[in-house]
Amino acid sequence: MRLNRIVIALCAISAMASAARAEYVVLRSGQRLSVTSYQREGDKYKLQIAGGTVEVAAGEVVSIEPEDVFTPAKHDDTVKAPFGELIEAASAQYHVDADLITSVIAAESNFDPKAVSRRNARGLMQLLPETAVRLGVQDIFDPKENIDAGTQYLGELLKQYKNDLVLALAAYNAGPEKVQKFGKVPPYAETISYVRRIKRDLESRKSGAGAKLNQPRKSLSDPAATRTENR
Secondary structure, rough: HHHHHHHHHHHHHHHOOOOOOOEEEOOOOOOOEEEEEEEEEEEEEEEEEOOEEEEEEEEEEEEEEEOOOOOOOOOOOOOHOOHHHHHHHHHHHHOOOHHHHHHHHHHHHHOOOEEEOOOEEEEEOOHHHHHHHHOOOOOOOOHHHHHHHHHHHHHHHHHHOOOHHHOOOOOOOHHHHEEEEEEOOOOOOOHHHHHHHHHHHHHEEEHOOOOOOOOOOOOOEEEOOOOOOOO
């Protein structure tokens, strides 16, 4: 069929394209098409992919799912990872596990300090501008400021949810108000995937990591640490 030939060609183009935040459009044929945007127009979907656009009958679309975009960082010592010294410094200052910070950065930006999401989150830890302002950030793309503020915010969430990593990560991704609304991880495919991806990456780092500059901690956030909540 002509549609299948188009989809196959577009999948090939998408596979060669550099990674970007995207969704999968799942077709009745079982094929999954990576798109950067889409729009429903009557009985058709207009899909934007690397290399152009394509129209697909709405009846052929089964679902639209978030794509796990960023690949995990190599499971090496945190100090050898990109921005390792900045991560260790933020970890020590805010009492947040360095491997957790590294896993969040890997999932959020794949260590690209200039990354900008469709929701206007920016930098290594994908801070929203309003969050950055609240935390006193002057240059949101500066790795040191971004990691420092992102770690501070992550520490606040861990403290707020009594070191419940799942809820803290869900709030980091979807916002604390959404976690409060549902009383659990919000039922959003993107958030569920985000939490699972970071937990999987963190567990892998913990199981395969060598000696660290910092000593292992019993919790991801030191409950004895005190600082002014800046919410």
